[in-house]
Amino acid sequence: MSEITPSQTVGPFFAYGLTPKGRNKWDPNGTYSWKETAGDNLITPDATGTKIRIEGCISDADGAPINDAMLEIWQADSQGRYLHARGEAPRPNAKFTGFGRSATDKQGVFSFDTIKPGAVAGPNGKTQAPHIVFCIFSRGMLRQVYTRLYFSDEAANAADPILALVPADRRGTLIAHKQTGGAVPTYRFDIRVQGDNETVFFDI
Amino acid sequence: MSLIYPKESLSAYPKHLSPEYKSTVKRSPSKPLIIVPHTLSELSGPAFGHDAMQEGDNDLTKQGKGEPLGERIIVHGRVLDEDKRPVPDTLVEIWQANACGRYVHIVDQHPAPLDPNFTGAGRTITDKNGYYKFITVKPGAYPWGNHHNAWRPNHIHFSVFGQSFLTRLVTQMYFPGDYLFPYDPIFNSVTDEKARNRMVSAFDLENTIPDWALAFRWDIVLRGREQTPLDNDEH
Numbered sequence: 001m002s003e004i005t006p007s008q009t010v011g012p013f014f015a016y017g018l019t020p021k022g023r024n025k026w027d028p029n030g031t032y033s034w035k036e037t038a039g040d041n042l043i044t045p046d047a048t049g050t051k052i053r054i055e056g057c058i059s060d061a062d063g064a065p066i067n068d069a070m071l072e073i074w075q076a077d078s079q080g081r082y083l084h085a086r087g088e089a090p091r092p093n094a095k096f097t098g099f100g101r102s103a104t105d106k107q108g109v110f111s112f113d114t115i116k117p118g119a120v121a122g123p124n125g126k127t128q129a130p131h132i133v134f135c136i137f138s139r140g141m142l143r144q145v146y147t148r149l150y151f152s153d154e155a156a157n158a159a160d161p162i163l164a165l166v167p168a169d170r171r172g173t174l175i176a177h178k179q180t181g182g183a184v185p186t187y188r189f190d191i192r193v194q195g196d197n198e199t200v201f202f203d204i
Numbered sequence: 205m206s207l208i209y210p211k212e213s214l215s216a217y218p219k220h221l222s223p224e225y226k227s228t229v230k231r232s233p234s235k236p237l238i239i240v241p242h243t244l245s246e247l248s249g250p251a252f253g254h255d256a257m258q259e260g261d262n263d264l265t266k267q268g269k270g271e272p273l274g275e276r277i278i279v280h281g282r283v284l285d286e287d288k289r290p291v292p293d294t295l296v297e298i299w300q301a302n303a304c305g306r307y308v309h310i311v312d313q314h315p316a317p318l319d320p321n322f323t324g325a326g327r328t329i330t331d332k333n334g335y336y337k338f339i340t341v342k343p344g345a346y347p348w349g350n351h352h353n354a355w356r357p358n359h360i361h362f363s364v365f366g367q368s369f370l371t372r373l374v375t376q377m378y379f380p381g382d383y384l385f386p387y388d389p390i391f392n393s394v395t396d397e398k399a400r401n402r403m404v405s406a407f408d409l410e411n412t413i414p415d416w417a418l419a420f421r422w423d424i425v426l427r428g429r430e431q432t433p434l435d436n437d438e439h
Binding site: 002003004005006007008009010011012013014015016017018020032033034035037038060061062064066068072074076082083084085097098099120121122123128131133135137138139140141142143144145146148165166167170193194195198199200201202203204 | 209211229230246256
C-alpha cells in the first residue's frame with residue numbers, strides 16, 4: 001500500500017489557471033488568456049430537462065464574503081444518470097458532463113447555469129432526492145470541503161437517505177430556495193463556512 | 205474491480221483549522237462534519253478527454269513570443285492509487301509563480317517583475333501508465349502576509365482529479381532541500397514528517413537533459429484501493 005499525497009490550499013492566485021474566464025466577474029477588463037477546462041455554464045446542446053440557475057454567496061465566520069473561492073459541482077443529468085458511473089451503460093447525452101466550476105466575485109457570489117438533476121440511486125436500494133455535490137476550495141482552506149445542494153421544491157427530500165443523517169436543525173443549510181420571477185428557474189444557495197447557520201459539510 | 209476510499213487514508217491531511225496559517229481561522233468548519241456513506245454521487249466523477257487539451261498545454265515555456273526567464277525544468281511523475289496502480293487518463297493542472305516569485309494574478313502585488321513570456325498555467329492528461337510531464341521554469345520564493353517576514357518556499361500548485369469525486373486533490377509540489385521549509389505554516393500544516401515529505405519532489409539526474417533542463421520527479425498518490433474480502437466482512 002502507498003500513502004496518499006496530502007492536500008494543500010488552492011491559495012489566492014489560482015484563477016488564471018483554474019477559472020480564467022471567471023476574471024470577468026472580478027474585473028470588467030476581461031479574462032486571462034488561458035482557456036478554461038470547465039466553467040460555470042454546464043448547459044450543452046444535448047442536455048435535456050429543465051434549465052436552471054444556481055446563485056449564492058460564500059462567506060466566512062464573520063459573514064464576510066470569500067472572494068477567492070472556487071466551487072466545483074458534480075451532478076447527474078435530468079434522468080439521474082452520471083456520466084462516468086462505473087457499471088452503468090454510457091449515457092447518450094455525453095456532452096453534458098455534469099461537472100462545473102465557478103469562481104466567486106468580490107462579493108463572494110458564485111453561480112451555475114445547468115440542468116436540474118433527476119433522482120439517483122442511493123445506498124441499500126433507496127433513492128436519493130435530486131441533488132448536486134459541491135466541492136469547495138479557497139485560500140485559508142488547507143483541504144477541500146464537500147457539501148450538497150438539495151432543491152426546496154422537491155418532496156423527495158423527506159425520504160432522502162443522506163439528508164436523514166443530518167441533524168434536523170441543520171438540514172436547512174443544504175436546501176437551495178427557488179426564487180420567484182426570472183426567465184429561468186433560479187435557486188438561491190448561500191454557503192456559510194463557519195459560525196451561525198454554518199453549512200453542513202460531509203466527512204467522506 | 206471496484207475501488208473503495210477508506211477515510212483513514214486522510215489522516216495525513218492538514219486539519220481544517222491550522223491556526224499558524226491565519227486564514228484558516230475564519231475559513232474552517234467549526235461544527236463536526238457529518239459522516240455519510242459513499243453513494244454513486246461520490247463514487248462517480250468527472251473525466252476529461254484529450255480534446256480538452258491543446259498540443260503544448262504541458263509546456264509552460266512555449267506560451268509567449270519568446271522563452272521565459274529562469275531555470276528551465278522538467279517536472280514529471282506518475283499519478284497512482286493507494287495500491288500503487290497507475291491512474292490513467294486523468295486531468296492534471298498546474299499553476300505557479302514565475303522565476304521571480306510573481307504570479308500573473310491581478311491581485312498579486314509582490315513588487316517583482318512579471319515576465320511577458322510566462323503565464324504559469326499548464327495542464328495535461330496522464331497516459332495509460334499514469335505518467336505526466338510538464339516543462340516549465342523553477343518558480344521563485346515570494347513574501348506573503350501571514351506573519352512578519354513570511355516567505356513561501358518554491359512550489360508548484362497541482363490540481364488532480366482521479367477516478368471519482370472523492371479522489372479530487374489540490375496540493376502543492378515543493379523542491380528538495382528548501383531552506384524555507386521550517387518557517388512555512390502551509391507546508392507544516394501537514395504535521396507528520398513522512399507525509400510532508402511526500403509533497404517534496406526529488407531531483408532526477410537521470411532524466412535531466414544535458415545542456416538543456418534539470419528534472420524533478422514527483423509521484424502523486426490519490427485515495428482509492430481495491431476492496432479486499434476483509435473489507436466485505438466489515439459491512
